[in-house]
Amino acid sequence: MDLQQLRYVVEVADTSSFTKAAARCFVTQSALSHQIAALEREIGTRLFVRSSRAVRLSEAGSAFLGHARAALRAAEQAKEDAAAADGIVTGTLRIGVIPTLTAIDLPAVLVAYRDAHPDVRVELRVGNSDDLMAQLRLGSLDVALLGLRHDLKPVGVATRALSTDRLVAVLPRWHELAGSGTISLRDLAGLTFADFPASTSGRLQSDTAFASASIERDVAFEADSASMILGLVAAGLAVTLLAPGTVARSGADVVTAELRDGPVRVELLAWDVDAPRNVAKAFLSVVAAAGPGEVSAAS
Amino acid sequence: MDLQQLRYVVEVADTSSFTKAAARCFVTQSALSHQIAALEREIGTRLFVRSSRAVRLSEAGSAFLGHARAALRAAEQAKEDAAAADGIVTGTLRIGVIPTLTAIDLPAVLVAYRDAHPDVRVELRVGNSDDLMAQLRLGSLDVALLGLRHDLKPVGVATRALSTDRLVAVLPRWHELAGSGTISLRDLAGLTFADFPASTSGRLQSDTAFASASIERDVAFEADSASMILGLVAAGLAVTLLAPGTVARSGADVVTAELRDGPVRVELLAWDVDAPRNVAKAFLSVVAAAGPGEVSAAS
DNA sequence: CGCGTACATGAGTCCAACGCATAGTTGTCA
DNA sequence: TGACAACTATGCGTTGGACTCATGTACGCG
Numbered sequence: 001m002d003l004q005q006l007r008y009v010v011e012v013a014d015t016s017s018f019t020k021a022a023a024r025c026f027v028t029q030s031a032l033s034h035q036i037a038a039l040e041r042e043i044g045t046r047l048f049v050r051s052s053r054a055v056r057l058s059e060a061g062s063a064f065l066g067h068a069r070a071a072l073r074a075a076e077q078a079k080e081d082a083a084a085a086d087g088i089v090t091g092t093l094r095i096g097v098i099p100t101l102t103a104i105d106l107p108a109v110l111v112a113y114r115d116a117h118p119d120v121r122v123e124l125r126v127g128n129s130d131d132l133m134a135q136l137r138l139g140s141l142d143v144a145l146l147g148l149r150h151d152l153k154p155v156g157v158a159t160r161a162l163s164t165d166r167l168v169a170v171l172p173r174w175h176e177l178a179g180s181g182t183i184s185l186r187d188l189a190g191l192t193f194a195d196f197p198a199s200t201s202g203r204l205q206s207d208t209a210f211a212s213a214s215i216e217r218d219v220a221f222e223a224d225s226a227s228m229i230l231g232l233v234a235a236g237l238a239v240t241l242l243a244p245g246t247v248a249r250s251g252a253d254v255v256t257a258e259l260r261d262g263p264v265r266v267e268l269l270a271w272d273v274d275a276p277r278n279v280a281k282a283f284l285s286v287v288a289a290a291g292p293g294e295v296s297a298a299s
Numbered sequence: 300m301d302l303q304q305l306r307y308v309v310e311v312a313d314t315s316s317f318t319k320a321a322a323r324c325f326v327t328q329s330a331l332s333h334q335i336a337a338l339e340r341e342i343g344t345r346l347f348v349r350s351s352r353a354v355r356l357s358e359a360g361s362a363f364l365g366h367a368r369a370a371l372r373a374a375e376q377a378k379e380d381a382a383a384a385d386g387i388v389t390g391t392l393r394i395g396v397i398p399t400l401t402a403i404d405l406p407a408v409l410v411a412y413r414d415a416h417p418d419v420r421v422e423l424r425v426g427n428s429d430d431l432m433a434q435l436r437l438g439s440l441d442v443a444l445l446g447l448r449h450d451l452k453p454v455g456v457a458t459r460a461l462s463t464d465r466l467v468a469v470l471p472r473w474h475e476l477a478g479s480g481t482i483s484l485r486d487l488a489g490l491t492f493a494d495f496p497a498s499t500s501g502r503l504q505s506d507t508a509f510a511s512a513s514i515e516r517d518v519a520f521e522a523d524s525a526s527m528i529l530g531l532v533a534a535g536l537a538v539t540l541l542a543p544g545t546v547a548r549s550g551a552d553v554v555t556a557e558l559r560d561g562p563v564r565v566e567l568l569a570w571d572v573d574a575p576r577n578v579a580k581a582f583l584s585v586v587a588a589a590g591p592g593e594v595s596a597a598s
Numbered sequence: 599c600g601c602g603t604a605c606a607t608g609a610g611t612c613c614a615a616c617g618c619a620t621a622g623t624t625g626t627c628a
Numbered sequence: 629t630g631a632c633a634a635c636t637a638t639g640c641g642t643t644g645g646a647c648t649c650a651t652g653t654a655c656g657c658g
């Protein structure tokens with residue numbers, strides 16, 4: 001048995017394909033077939049059921065997989081902790097980040113991080129807050145930078161609040177409400193809206209605010225990126241609610257109006273509280289040094 | 300990184316010697332040196348501090364070692380569980396046994412076990428009950444067959460009582476008490492005793508019995524094997540207390556006398572309740588099928 | 599029934615782990 | 629103090645096994 005063989009098994013299980021797994025491992029399909037076959041010979045059982053169109057784990061394979069992952073994790077952890085004993089942080093840090101993040105300057109943070117820990121490889125994954133939270137809980141992300149309604153406390157993870165902002169109304173330049181100072185949600189009643197797709201956490205922020213003010217609104221346009229939504233607003237097709245920082249950084253040709261009863265959104269740094277890896281702990285320190293924020297225990 | 304390298308690290312850590320570790324791994328010392336050096340190069344840290352006369356773990360090595368063991372254990376477990384999914388028990392069963400065991404016929408049990416699970420390698424280690432318990436708790440034994448005073452409940456392990464016996468007095472053939480039927484401890488006062496070494500659990504059985512009967516006795520001979528003690532008795536140098544089965548199986552030229560107030564000794568099967576491995580569970584079944592006994596939960 | 603896709607298998611290549619020999623270091627003893 | 633013993637490090641040649649390439653086989657699909 002060999003760690004390499006365990007990696008192969010995990011990849012095949014994850015991709016349900018020898019060919020795809022081989023590509024991910026940067027070897028040919030035949031090399032991977034050979035190794036899996038050798039492993040199966042050694043343990044005396046088929047780990048995968050091959051059916052020419054798909055590959056799936058056998059019962060024995062299912063029993064094997066968990067331990068294989070554990071072995072690989074332990075080996076990785078061994079390496080990281082040994083280096084950590086010498087004060088060196090190594091490994092791969094997997095960061096999830098929402099595209100609209102404004103609370104911190106992530107590139108600047110990464111400069112500081114890389115400066116302090118040059119041996120760490122960084123994987124950045126952009127996604128929406130819901131997906132990132134799910135990946136964090138699954139352990140496929142180490143830390144995540146995301147945005148939530150201020151009254152939602154994520155469960156199963158520890159968090160540090162990075163910023164708290166009240167959303168602003170975003171209007172076309174020539175809109176009648178432009179320049180009328182602070183307004184309220186009710187002033188927007190009857191207008192056409194662009195917003196994030198239904199039942200995403202980005203959308204939920206606005207939906208909840210309008211619902212609790214008992215205002216029906218017409219979301220005629222849905223898009224999954226803030227810049228797309230801002231484009232729609234600039235074109236005069238709709239209005240929307242967004243964090244002021246998001247609008248400012250986009251450079252979109254729109255105007256904003258403060259909302260006295262707009263929803264409050266918190267951007268926060270979240271991490272797995274159960275198994276914080278060295279790379280993640282180091283990232284937390286760098287963020288803590290870079291900006292303010294308030295730590296909150298996992299719930 | 301490679302599982303083989305992890306095995307090397309563990310062995311070197313356990314033996315504090317490259318040479319001894321190499322011998323245990325059935326490779327030359329140079330092969331092991333090469334591999335450790337390669338691993339240290341990969342993780343960028345020295346795992347061992349070499350001081351020409353002794354090898355000890357560095358701080359990084361200590362951090363590494365635990366994870367290395369975990370990785371090896373997980374890999375082993377992966378193999379065993381995969382086979383178990385096909386109803387096959389594999390791996391190595393480590394049994395500890397006291398030399399005086401009489402409650403079960405261990406060879407017969409092993410015949411049945413080997414018959415049911417031919418793929419299991421069996422390691423037998425003979426030792427005294429105290430050492431076996433310690434090894435069991437450390438996880439370096441899977442099951443142990445040992446003897447204890449009936450009123451001592453071992454902690455941290457689950458047990459199954461196999462037999463309960465009252466010790467008998469063992470006397471030279473020509474002794475005046477020979478043939479006098481059931482006697483009491485007090486009849487033995489003033490005689491010269493042979494027994495197990497002080498503060499072993501074997502010795503404790505008799506010591507406690509005499510102490511609670513307020514009888515001083517003279518243990519002039521100490522030996523760590525029952526056959527040696529019986530030899531001393533047969534030679535007329537001393538008397539002793541032993542389990543009747545031990546005496547019967549030894550074939551020693553001695554006579555026994557039942558003791559109405561002799562200490563009661565329990566032989567039992569003990570196993571680690573936290574992580575019972577497949578091989579151990581299978582052994583428990585075989586013992587359960589072979590003989591009677593009463594299971595007791597861990598305390 | 600040919601075509602495409604995917605896994606298995608045989609043959610050949612090449613690297614890396616191994617063994618051998620030896621050097622270097624340190625503690626021990628006459 | 630010098631010879632020795634015990635131990636690890638290292639250079640070098642050898643070989644087993646992991647890999648690639650080429651091909652075989654099985655299956656679904658139009």
